[in-house]
Amino acid sequence: AGSFCCWNNNRVSIPVFNLLPTSGRRRCCLYSSTQGFNQEEIRQKLRAFPGGSVDLLKQDSGVAVLTVNNPARMNAFSGSMMVDLEEKVSQLENWTEGKGLVVRGAAETFCSGSDLNAVRAISSPQDGMKMCMFMQDALTRLLRLPLVSVALVEGRALGGGAELTTACDFRLMATGSVIQFVHKHMGLVPGWGGAARLVHIVGSQNALKLLGGAVKVDPERGLDVGLADGVLEADEDTPGASTPVQQAEDWLRRYTEGPVPVIQAVKKVVLAGRELPLLEALRMEKEVFGTVWGAPANLQALASKSKHK
Numbered sequence: 001a002g003s004f005c006c007w008n009n010n011r012v013s014i015p016v017f018n019l020l021p022t023s024g025r026r027r028c029c030l031y032s033s034t035q036g037f038n039q040e041e042i043r044q045k046l047r048a049f050p051g052g053s054v055d056l057l058k059q060d061s062g063v064a065v066l067t068v069n070n071p072a073r074m075n076a077f078s079g080s081m082m083v084d085l086e087e088k089v090s091q092l093e094n095w096t097e098g099k100g101l102v103v104r105g106a107a108e109t110f111c112s113g114s115d116l117n118a119v120r121a122i123s124s125p126q127d128g129m130k131m132c133m134f135m136q137d138a139l140t141r142l143l144r145l146p147l148v149s150v151a152l153v154e155g156r157a158l159g160g161g162a163e164l165t166t167a168c169d170f171r172l173m174a175t176g177s178v179i180q181f182v183h184k185h186m187g188l189v190p191g192w193g194g195a196a197r198l199v200h201i202v203g204s205q206n207a208l209k210l211l212g213g214a215v216k217v218d219p220e221r222g223l224d225v226g227l228a229d230g231v232l233e234a235d236e237d238t239p240g241a242s243t244p245v246q247q248a249e250d251w252l253r254r255y256t257e258g259p260v261p262v263i264q265a266v267k268k269v270v271l272a273g274r275e276l277p278l279l280e281a282l283r284m285e286k287e288v289f290g291t292v293w294g295a296p297a298n299l300q301a302l303a304s305k306s307k308h309k
């Protein structure tokens with residue numbers, strides 16, 4: 001099994017990530033230098049706009065929590081946070097024991113997009129496109145992780161924050177939360193890959209409505225169009241009630257329960273089906289199948305003569 005990854009030269013050149021379950025995962029970029037992508041140069045530029053952080057907590061349960069943390073600016077992404085995000089994605093790519101991921105914002109709100117102070121300072125199209133390539137790369141790799149991921153949306157997910165929710169497999173919306181692609185109001189379109197992913201999630205008709213109308217998507221509408229996969233009810237009055245993060249982890253458990261190789265294999269075959277032409281997806285499915293067939297979880301299940309009632 002090799003590693004498949006990029007859209008270099010405008011074509012998909014096989015695998016999305018390394019199939020080897022335990023070691024040797026190789027990171028690779030969506031864009032190459034021929035497309036003007038120099039990741040180190042962009043990192044340097046982004047670091048000139050500091051503030052906030054993106055924090056990663058890897059837990060023994062195999063579920064990690066990634067927190068966008070800049071509450072003074074409603075968790076807007078400073079330049080250094082974009083670099084932080086990419087570094088945390090790299091760490092997750094090498095997390096061999098991982099099964100799930102919750103992506104959230106600090107202080108009960110999700111993320112208000114790019115830090116407008118940084119946006120104003122890098123308003124040339126060339127610099128904008130470099131930032132856009134960097135974030136497309138980070139968010140594409142986030143979605144391609146062999147982990148089942150969920151965006152826990154509390155408060156607002158605006159602009160780039162709305163795009164970030166689409167880089168997760170699922171979205172859970174808390175009561176009162178809003179996802180809004182405000183790009184049109186900013187004279188923009190999504191640039192972090194959010195439009196392409198939104199079309200996959202809700203279909204082109206709904207995507208056109210949400211982007212073209214900069215529609216405020218509340219949980220009810222989210223469920224209706226298929227952007228939300230569940231709604232978390234507020235439960236502040238019950239003593240000892242679980243926190244939204246705990247609720248998200250509970251919700252995710254039905255998909256992350258089980259042996260790591262099996263959960264990662266499930267994500268890989270779905271990803272292949274989502275991203276690759278049928279023949280390549282079938283080949284990939286065969287490769288992934290080969291990693292679980294006759295493996296310990298499979299042998300144990302066969303030995304236990306389980307019935308699926």
Ligand SMILES: CC[C@H](C(=O)O)C(=O)SCCNC(=O)CCNC(=O)[C@H](O)C(C)(C)COP(=O)(O)OP(=O)(O)OC[C@H]1O[C@@H](n2cnc3c(N)ncnc32)[C@H](O)[C@@H]1OP(=O)(O)O
Binds near residue numbers: 117188
């Ligand atoms: C569009 C594409 C682009 C991309 O993809 O890269 C973007 O994402 S551009 C950013 C799009 N987001 C916005 O335009 C958000 C603008 N902010 C708001 O609409 C409001 O602040 C809101 C609704 C998030 C919160 O409103 P609320 O009344 O509850 O609070 P404040 O407005 O007082 O906000 C508190 C504090 O946060 C600062 N803030 C909020 N968002 C940003 C941001 N994106 N960048 C920088 N700073 C932000 C806001 O200015 C306040 O700061 P303060 O110093 O207290 O005035």
